Amino acid sequence: MAPENNAPDLQGEAPQVLDARILIVDDNHANLAVLAEFLDMEGFTQVTTESDSRHAVARWQEQPFDLLLLDIRMPHMNGHEVMAALKATLKADDYLPCIVLTAQTDRETRQAALAAGAIDFITKPFDFEETLKRINTALNTRLLHQQKRNQLSDFRQRLAEQASELQEKEHNLAFLATHDSVTGLLNRRALTERLRSQIMAQSEAFSCALVEVTDSDQLLLIEGVESVDFFLRTVSTRLKMIMDDHFGICGVWGGQTFLCALPFAGEAAGSVFDRLAKAVFAPVDDFDVVVTLHGRGGYSSVRPKEVETQQAIDATVRRAGFALASQHKRSNLVVEFNQIMEDTALRRNLLERELALAMAQEPTQFFLQFQPKVDLTHETIVGGEALLRWQHPELGFISPVDFIPIAEEKGQIEALGLIVIEHALQFVRQMQAELGRAVPIAVNVSGVQLELMQAKGQSFVAEIQRLLSQYAVAPSLLELEITESALMIGFDWVIDTLHQLRAMDVSVALDDFGTGYSSFAYIQNLPISTLKIDRAFVDNAANSPRQAALLGAIVRMALDLGLTTVAEGVETLEDIMLLRQFNCPIAQGYYYSRPLMPDDFIALLRQPSCAPAVS
Ligand code: C2E
Ligand code: CA
Ligand code: CA
Numbered sequence: 354m355a356p357e358n359n360a361p362d363l364q365g366e367a368p369q370v371l372d373a374r375i376l377i378v379d380d381n382h383a384n385l386a387v388l389a390e391f392l393d394m395e396g397f398t399q400v401t402t403e404s405d406s407r408h409a410v411a412r413w414q415e416q417p418f419d420l421l422l423l424d425i426r427m428p429h430m431n432g433h434e435v436m437a438a439l440k441a442t443l444k445a446d447d448y449l450p451c452i453v454l455t456a457q458t459d460r461e462t463r464q465a466a467l468a469a470g471a472i473d474f475i476t477k478p479f480d481f482e483e484t485l486k487r488i489n490t491a492l493n494t495r496l497l498h499q500q501k502r503n504q505l506s507d508f509r510q511r512l513a514e515q516a517s518e519l520q521e522k523e524h525n526l527a528f529l530a531t532h533d534s535v536t537g538l539l540n541r542r543a544l545t546e547r548l549r550s551q552i553m554a555q556s557e558a559f560s561c562a563l564v565e566v567t568d569s570d571q572l573l574l575i576e577g578v579e580s581v582d583f584f585l586r587t588v589s590t591r592l593k594m595i596m597d598d599h600f601g602i603c604g605v606w607g608g609q610t611f612l613c614a615l616p617f618a619g620e621a622a623g624s625v626f627d628r629l630a631k632a633v634f635a636p637v638d639d640f641d642v643v644v645t646l647h648g649r650g651g652y653s654s655v656r657p658k659e660v661e662t663q664q665a666i667d668a669t670v671r672r673a674g675f676a677l678a679s680q681h682k683r684s685n686l687v688v689e690f691n692q693i694m695e696d697t698a699l700r701r702n703l704l705e706r707e708l709a710l711a712m713a714q715e716p717t718q719f720f721l722q723f724q725p726k727v728d729l730t731h732e733t734i735v736g737g738e739a740l741l742r743w744q745h746p747e748l749g750f751i752s753p754v755d756f757i758p759i760a761e762e763k764g765q766i767e768a769l770g771l772i773v774i775e776h777a778l779q780f781v782r783q784m785q786a787e788l789g790r791a792v793p794i795a796v797n798v799s800g801v802q803l804e805l806m807q808a809k810g811q812s813f814v815a816e817i818q819r820l821l822s823q824y825a826v827a828p829s830l831l832e833l834e835i836t837e838s839a840l841m842i843g844f845d846w847v848i849d850t851l852h853q854l855r856a857m858d859v860s861v862a863l864d865d866f867g868t869g870y871s872s873f874a875y876i877q878n879l880p881i882s883t884l885k886i887d888r889a890f891v892d893n894a895a896n897s898p899r900q901a902a903l904l905g906a907i908v909r910m911a912l913d914l915g916l917t918t919v920a921e922g923v924e925t926l927e928d929i930m931l932l933r934q935f936n937c938p939i940a941q942g943y944y945y946s947r948p949l950m951p952d953d954f955i956a957l958l959r960q961p962s963c964a965p966a967v968s
Contacts, residue, residue, distance in 0.1 A: 370492045374399045374416075378409040378435065379424035379454060384477065388422065388454075391481055392488075406430040410438045419495050420488065421451040422475070425466065436469040446502060448472070450495040452487060535582050536589035539604030544612055547602050548666050555600070556616035561666075562626050562652035563673040564592070564633060565610045567682050568644065584637065585609065588646065591632045599625050609648075610677075612670065618654035626652050626687040634685040650687030651676020651694070705759055707745060712765055719743055719769075721776050722948035723794065725963060726919055726941045729933050732964040734957065736832065738795045738941065739777040740948045741769070761801040770802040771816065778824040778831065780951050787955055795832035795862060800839025803847060814853045821859075832860035834885065837869035851880040862919070866907070873910050884911045888922025891942075895927035908935040 375397060379385050385402040392400045401418070403409045406427045413421070421439070425432035432453060440449050453471040455462060456478075463474060473491055475484050531543035539547060552559045566588050588611065589603070596603040596613050606612040613629065615622050629650075636645045653672035655665050675698045676690040711718045719741065726736040743751045760766040777794045784791035806813050821828055833854065840847050851861050862883035863876065867890045876884070886907055894901045904920075911918040920932050923942030932940055945963055957963055 370489060370496065371396045372398055373419035373492045373496060375401065375420045375422065375488075375492075376409065376412065376418040377402045377422040378404075378406055378427075378432075379422075380404050380406065380427040381424065384424070384454070388479065388484075391479070391484070395485060406432075406435050409435055413439055414442060419450060419499070420492055421449065422454055422488075423451050423471070424454045425457075425462070426455075433465065433469045436471065440470050446505075448498075450491060452491055533605040536586050536605060538589045538593065538611070539602065541604070541606055541612075544602070544604040544606070544614075545666065547604075548614055549663065551602060552614050552616050553666070558616075558618035558654060558656050559669070560615045560618050560622035560626075560652055560654040561669045561673045562613045562629070562650055562687050563606060563610055563670070563677045564613060564629070564648060564650035564687060565677060566633070566646055566648040567609070568647050584644070584646070587637050588633055591635075592629065595625065595629050595632055601625075606670075612673075613652075618656055622652065622654055623689060626650070630685060630687045647683040647685055649677055649680035649682060649684045651678070651680065651690060652687055653690035701759065703748075704751065704756055705763065707748065708743075708756055708759055708765065709763070711743070711745065712768065716772070718745060719772070721773065721780065722950060723780065723954040724941055724948040725946045725954065725957060726792075726795075726939050727945045727963055729929065729938060729940055732945075732962045734792055734963050735939060736793045736795060737954060738834070738948075739773060739780070739797070741773055741797075742948075757799065761799055764805060766799045766802045767805045770799060771820075773797070774817070774820055774831075775824075778820055778826045780954075781826045781830050782824055783951060784955060784958065788958060791830055792958065793830045793832050793860065795834050795860075797834045797864065798839070800836065800842040800847070803839065803850065804842045807843065807846060813850055814857070817854065817859065818857065828858040829860070832862055832883065834862045834864040836864045837866075837871050840879070848880065855880045855882065865921075873914070876916075877914050881916065883917040883919060885919045885921050885941075886911075886937075888942075891920050891922050891928055891932070892924075895925065895931050901931060904931070905935045908932075908937045912936065 375392065377385055377388050377400065379388075379402075382404055385404060389400050389402050401412070403412060406424075407429050409421075409423075410430075423432045423435060427435075430438075436449060436451060439451075443449060449470045449472075451471045452473045452475055453466040454475050454477060455466070456476065458474075458476055466474065472494075473487050475487055531540060532538065533540050548559075548561075566585075568584070589605075592603045592611055592613055595601075596615070599615055601613055601615040603611060603613040613626075615625055634646050634648055636643045638644075651673050653669045653676060655669050672690040672695065675694040676688050678698050679694040680686060680688060721739045722742055723737040723739055725734040726738065727733070728735045741753050741757070743753070743756055745751055757766070760769050774796050777796045781791045781794055803813055806816070817831070817833075821831065835851070854861055860882045861880060862885050863871070863879065863881045864885050865887045866884050867887045884907075886904070890900065890904050890907065894904045908918055908920075917939065918937050919939045919941055920928075920937050921941050923929060923932065923940040923944045925944060928942070929940060929944060944965065946957065949957065
């Protein structure tokens, strides 16, 4: 296919000379006619003639021609004047493609024409061969020039496009450097900057809240990544609306945690953050199902005079973080910081570090105490519960209530749990060695420990079996105490594990009964041998008829199910009498004994009765 004349990318292609637009201007009609006819015969297709030079300028301006054949001597406007007028309209990169038609061949006339801008001459009368050559040369030059100009302008346009593309990209990059890509909110870096330049500059006091939304993991599993993004955008829209209302700023602090800052403190800030919590932790009904958002938050304010420094920002955000951490994952509140929150968090942090250190380097800081379980009829010891102790050289005694949850969270509970079982079995051996007999020892088993082993494909049952045979202890002398929440970790396989343990003749006790949701209907299908009634039930029973009735009912039903029943946390004689009245067979608590060192436990076992001397 023949390429178009002025197609910009056709470099080197011969321009279509015969299609060039040619304008002939001459006041002599005969000259016009002769020249036009000649060009027509030569195959030129777009030849225009004009006898009035004044119109020539107008015609050219309407649409420029590729070649002008111009007479010099004309009335009204001579050739020089026409050229001058046309040259005034040219762009900087253009020239006038003009050949002068003249009868004068003298040097002066030629000089004047060249000075006026002509590129060549054709002398009259016309020598057609020469005329054709000159026209062709001029046209070839002109068309090539046009082609180059087009290419150049095309090139310039592409350059301009690229430049604007680049600018857009730079803009995007700048945006991404300061914004979160999912929500479009400010990112952490930009937030800190804005806190200083906007919030602090604007006001004497300010407040920062950290708000964490906790449902997205679930959503990811159920609906996928898209919906998590949607969900985060929903949260950010809600946050931003409220912050905009109060001249605040907000952004993504990290993951699913957002930071919101207000340029004021006090009750006003508290009530804005209350509103914020209500708005954010509200249902989203854009899904097929309505999803309710949950989370937690904390805030802290900086009052006048404290504001000055960058440290003020860091300290405020940090305090907001402590306040957030003090909340349960789904409290749906944004609470104000107080010192206790910081102390608790720092203490926890200290314990985390010290626990790791002690487990790695100082295992002797851990030891077991044993608390007797007492038969209420004969007041003899029928068993003991192993309770883990941590004695730190500087921090002193640390309660298992404080460090067991840390060990669970940090994955140390698995090792710790097995050490406890091992030491408990060693203690059984010690009893046998020193007394010639032993009472069963109960060990607390964390659900997290079972979960960790299950996840690693390790068998808890096999581990118990291995330890029992290593210490040559009869399975019936070991009891495992497990809480209801542990069963919830993975009901089917946990139940299966318990069945296997029961089949081995290891006892299983359901610990802290009454604090969870267990009903008897549910308990009767559990592979357990013992029910431990939580201290909360025993505590008040002697003083509260209602509580007493409940305790009585629990004991009776447990007996009906054939379960051994142990009442925990028994502290007074009244408790004991009540339990006896309800036929509760076994009690454990300070009334009989605090948890004891192994030797003390053995000493107590040597006595015929463990009834308190004063009772
Ligand atoms: P738990 O299993 O319910 O243990 C009973 C807790 O009640 C023990 O607290 C015990 O000292 C305390 N206690 C016993 N009698 C009385 C009483 O008459 N009055 C009062 N007020 N308290 C009494 P401890 O030793 O601080 O243990 C607390 C919890 O820590 C245990 O609750 C158990 O959940 C956990 N724990 C202790 N040792 C271990 C362990 O070796 N492994 C695991 N996984 N958890 C353990
Ligand atoms: Ca227990
Ligand atoms: Ca308990």
